[in-house]
Amino acid sequence: MSQSFSDVNAxxxxxxxxxxxxxxxxxxxxxxxxxxxxxxxxIPQAPHYVLGVxxxxxxxxPVLDLRLRFGLSREDYNATTVTVVVTVAGxxxxxxxxxxxxxxxxxxxxxxxxxxxxxxxxxEYLKGLTSIGERMVLLLDxxxxxxxxxxxxxxxxxxxxGDVKAVA
Amino acid sequence: MSTVSLAQFHQVFFEESLEGLDAMExxxxxxxxxxxxxxxxxxxxxxxxxxxxxxxxxxxxxMAAFTHEAESLLDELRDGRRAIDGPIIExxxxxxxxxxxxxxxxxxxxxxxDSESENLRxxxxxxxxxxxxxxxxxxxxxxxxxxxxxxxxxPHLGMLAGGNDPLRLLRELAELGTLxxxxxxxxxxxxxxxxxxxxxxGWRIELAGTVTRDAITSVFExxxxxxxxxxxxxxxxxxxxxxxxxxxxxxxGIDAAPAPIxxxxxxxxxxxxxxxxxxxxxxxxxxxxxxxxxxxxVITQAMLDQFREDxxxxxxxxxxxxxAQLARHTRTLQESVMGIRMLPIGSVFNRFPxxxxxxxxxxxxxxxxxxxxxxxxxxxxxLEKIGDPLVHLVRNAIDHGLETPEKRRAAGKQESGTLRLExxxxxxxxxxxxxxxxxxxxxxxxxxxxxxxxxxxxxENLSNDAVNELIFQPGFSTAATTTxxxxxxxxxxxxxxxxxxxxxxxxxxxxPGRGTTFTITLPLTLAIIDxxxxxxxxxxxxxxxxSIVESVxxxxxxxxxxxxxxxxxxxxxxxxxxxxxxxxxxCVGARQHIEDGLVIVVEADTGRVGLFIDELIxxxxxxxxxxxxxxxxxxxxxxxxxxxxxxxxxxxxxxxxVRMQSRRRAA
Numbered sequence: 148m149s150q151s152f153s154d155v156n157a158x159x160x161x162x163x164x165x166x167x168x169x170x171x172x173x174x175x176x177x178x179x180x181x182x183x184x185x186x187x188x189x190i191p192q193a194p195h196y197v198l199g200v201x202x203x204x205x206x207x208x209p210v211l212d213l214r215l216r217f218g219l220s221r222e223d224y225n226a227t228t229v230t231v232v233v234t235v236a237g238x239x240x241x242x243x244x245x246x247x248x249x250x251x252x253x254x255x256x257x258x259x260x261x262x263x264x265x266x267x268x269x270x271e272y273l274k275g276l277t278s279i280g281e282r283m284v285l286l287l288d289x290x291x292x293x294x295x296x297x298x299x300x301x302x303x304x305x306x307x308x309g310d311v312k313a314v315a
Numbered sequence: 316m317s318t319v320s321l322a323q324f325h326q327v328f329f330e331e332s333l334e335g336l337d338a339m340e341x342x343x344x345x346x347x348x349x350x351x352x353x354x355x356x357x358x359x360x361x362x363x364x365x366x367x368x369x370x371x372x373x374x375x376x377x378m379a380a381f382t383h384e385a386e387s388l389l390d391e392l393r394d395g396r397r398a399i400d401g402p403i404i405e406x407x408x409x410x411x412x413x414x415x416x417x418x419x420x421x422x423x424x425x426x427x428x429d430s431e432s433e434n435l436r437x438x439x440x441x442x443x444x445x446x447x448x449x450x451x452x453x454x455x456x457x458x459x460x461x462x463x464x465x466x467x468x469x470p471h472l473g474m475l476a477g478g479n480d481p482l483r484l485l486r487e488l489a490e491l492g493t494l495x496x497x498x499x500x501x502x503x504x505x506x507x508x509x510x511x512x513x514x515x516x517g518w519r520i521e522l523a524g525t526v527t528r529d530a531i532t533s534v535f536e537x538x539x540x541x542x543x544x545x546x547x548x549x550x551x552x553x554x555x556x557x558x559x560x561x562x563x564x565x566x567x568g569i570d571a572a573p574a575p576i577x578x579x580x581x582x583x584x585x586x587x588x589x590x591x592x593x594x595x596x597x598x599x600x601x602x603x604x605x606x607x608x609x610x611x612x613v614i615t616q617a618m619l620d621q622f623r624e625d626x627x628x629x630x631x632x633x634x635x636x637x638x639a640q641l642a643r644h645t646r647t648l649q650e651s652v653m654g655i656r657m658l659p660i661g662s663v664f665n666r667f668p669x670x671x672x673x674x675x676x677x678x679x680x681x682x683x684x685x686x687x688x689x690x691x692x693x694x695x696x697x698l699e700k701i702g703d704p705l706v707h708l709v710r711n712a713i714d715h716g717l718e719t720p721e722k723r724r725a726a727g728k729q730e731s732g733t734l735r736l737e738x739x740x741x742x743x744x745x746x747x748x749x750x751x752x753x754x755x756x757x758x759x760x761x762x763x764x765x766x767x768x769x770x771x772x773x774x775e776n777l778s779n780d781a782v783n784e785l786i787f788q789p790g791f792s793t794a795a796t797t798t799x800x801x802x803x804x805x806x807x808x809x810x811x812x813x814x815x816x817x818x819x820x821x822x823x824x825x826x827p828g829r830g831t832t833f834t835i836t837l838p839l840t841l842a843i844i845d846x847x848x849x850x851x852x853x854x855x856x857x858x859x860x861x862s863i864v865e866s867v868x869x870x871x872x873x874x875x876x877x878x879x880x881x882x883x884x885x886x887x888x889x890x891x892x893x894x895x896x897x898x899x900x901x902c903v904g905a906r907q908h909i910e911d912g913l914v915i916v917v918e919a920d921t922g923r924v925g926l927f928i929d930e931l932i933x934x935x936x937x938x939x940x941x942x943x944x945x946x947x948x949x950x951x952x953x954x955x956x957x958x959x960x961x962x963x964x965x966x967x968x969x970x971x972x973v974r975m976q977s978r979r980r981a982a
């Protein structure tokens with residue numbers, strides 16, 4: 148009883164990042180650090196959205212571009228491009244986004260399910276959305292962004308997303 | 316509580332005891348070989364004695380009782396009252412096995428004794444001319460004793476402060492015979508005034524069994540003067556009493572009952588065993604050299620530190636000298652630290668004398684085991700994983716490779732076959748060879764089986780290598796009947812996979828009638844490699860130095876194109892395929908013409924290829940980092956490393972590339 152009561156009122160902090168005029172939230176507990184863009188070392192046979200690996204104090208960390216992940220294109224990588232390093236299930240990886248904007252407190256009760264919408268993002272990678280005033284923030288499910296074992300399945304899934312977009 | 320403090324020592328006790336068992340086994344096998352050294356028996360006795368003492372102290376009464384019987388037998392052997400013969404050695408070897416089983420069960424928190432250990436205990440006792448009547452429930456029951464003892468044991472308040480644990484005393488008593496214990500709680504004060512550091516309990520102990528008064532007083536030797544003790548004989552016939560009833564009595568009073576200790580400790584210990592992070596025993600000389608090196612490093616650092624205060628350009632030479640020293644020390648330190656992980660392969664080889672002895676007896680074959688290079692050191696991780704593949708190969712060699720004495724005689728060979736295990740360094744690798752002088756691989760049987768299984772078409776003419784390769788196929792076995800040793804067809808493929816997982820490989824050479832050699836090549840260490848950095852386009856890859864044969868610059872006309880898009884070039888007496896690294900890895904901006912770049916001839920056990928790259932940048936040491944830790948396995952890449960400028964370079968997996976190449980050719 149008390150458990151569910153506290154759950155309803157609990158808030159989770161999200162780091163919001165900008166990507167193609169939309170705002171996404173990443174659970175702040177998963178965020179390890181935010182760093183400026185540094186060139187990465189390309190890995191052969193990687194999915195197109197995995198840019199390569201970088202050296203994070205001795206750990207070899209793969210970096211994926213969220214734009215490419217969601218089927219968008221990226222013009223260039225410059226000084227304002229930001230890499231957010233997150234850790235999910237003990238694995239570290241970097242997510243390249245356009246910019247980092249804010250830290251949001253979201254009450255868990257304000258979390259809304261994602262409607263099936265015509266966004267560029269497959270709703271599978273979202274765990275919900277919330278609105279702050281006029282702003283709508285899509286909350287990312289970081290676990291689902293990079294699953295190396297399932298990379299191929301994800302590739303097919305992404306292609307399918309591309310097809311859906313083409314149809315729409 | 317005392318059980319808690321004891322449980323933390325269990326892991327150490329297990330480790331030491333298992334080492335003791337290994338020593339016992341080795342000594343027994345040496346005795347079996349006819350080595351009559353009296354020191355061997357002493358060694359066995361000492362090991363058994365330590366295990367018995369430890370088991371009693373750490374709350375494993377069944378183990379103590381079991382070892383006690385073995386010790387009695389060993390005592391007779393040691394005093395020369397009994398000759399050492401085959402059956403006794405066999406019995407003692409089984410005792411060692413049984414104790415290993417007990418330790419396994421103790422670590423898993425299961426009851427220690429089982430029917431086998433009980434049976435063996437009877438045999439041990441019978442060997443020294445005694446009999447034990449055993450009952451279920453692990454109660455140690457003596458024959459109905461006419462002269463048991465009643466012991467009144469009442470520790471003084473301060474006895475615990477002296478480090479004496481009454482529970483240990485009770486356990487020691489339990490070794491002597493059947494114990495019935497009643498706690499006397501009459502002096503226990505109310506909780507409000509109770510000092511937990513004082514002992515308020517007393518015990519009335521009935522000890523059944525033929526025990527001398529001396530044996531009892533020796534148990535209480537250490538608490539003399541710290542307790543009130545009376546020991547009186549009973550004249551009545553003591554009936555065996557289940558320990559459970561004593562537990563009941565005690566449980567009423569306080570939860571420190573002696574009898575349930577084994578039940579209490581076991582689960583705790585299981586928890587300790589599951590999060591066992593593993594440990595390494597390091598020679599004191601290695602530690603000493605590390606300390607020396609760190610000392611040197613501190614001195615160098617102090618010397619360089621002077622330059623921070625005032626740097627005078629005239630002292631530049633001194634600074635350079637200091638930096639050179641620093642580089643040297645760092646390198647030596649690095650080597651020494653890596654050396655800590657290196658353990659002699661002998662620790663894996665040690666299990667084979669026993670295995671070979673048991674197997675050869677079972678199969679009626681005569682096998683002489685030779686072991687060479689036991690001191691060759693290997694990385695601990697590699698060492699732990701190489702044991703099972705080696706056991707498998709040794710079993711195979713004895714079961715399939717070596718013939719029975721009759722067959723050997725008929726073939727004009729010595730009746731006893733030779734199995735040689737040899738470990739040595741070759742280049743940057745460790746090579747382990749398993750050599751037998753048996754019949755060799757049966758080519759016809761292998762081919763017939765492969766045809767039957769549909770692996771190869773009928774009538775195909777295969778090279779010897781291709782035939783040998785067949786036995787690494789999953790599910791492949793030529794054994795006509797499945798024995799409990801081998802022939803189930805699980806094995807060689809697993810052996811190869813285990814070795815390949817370690818970055819090594821397995822090769823076979825076989826000569827009909829003369830025997831088979833399995834050669835396992837393993838990397839010396841997994842952590843640091845010497846490599847050449849190669850530029851391809853604007854990228855940099857590390858090629859492990861050990862796999863490089865030569866690098867050559869080819870003229871365009873030295874390359875022959877073959878149908879299907881492959882390229883070959885002549886290297887010494889062979890034509891090797893060219894792997895264009897930029898094509899394989901999809902690099903952009905790389906040189907396209909063969910005469911503009913370099914071809915590095917690399918070698919894996921599966922063959923040689925020429926890697927086409929732009930140019931070589933230089934030689935460097937690479938600390939191997941895993942790509943899989945945060946990403947996944949990439950074919951043709953064995954890992955990554957961090958370059959001096961902080962960027963990442965990928966390390967080429969030569970064996971993987973050769974495999975990719977041959978697959979491409981096959982496709």
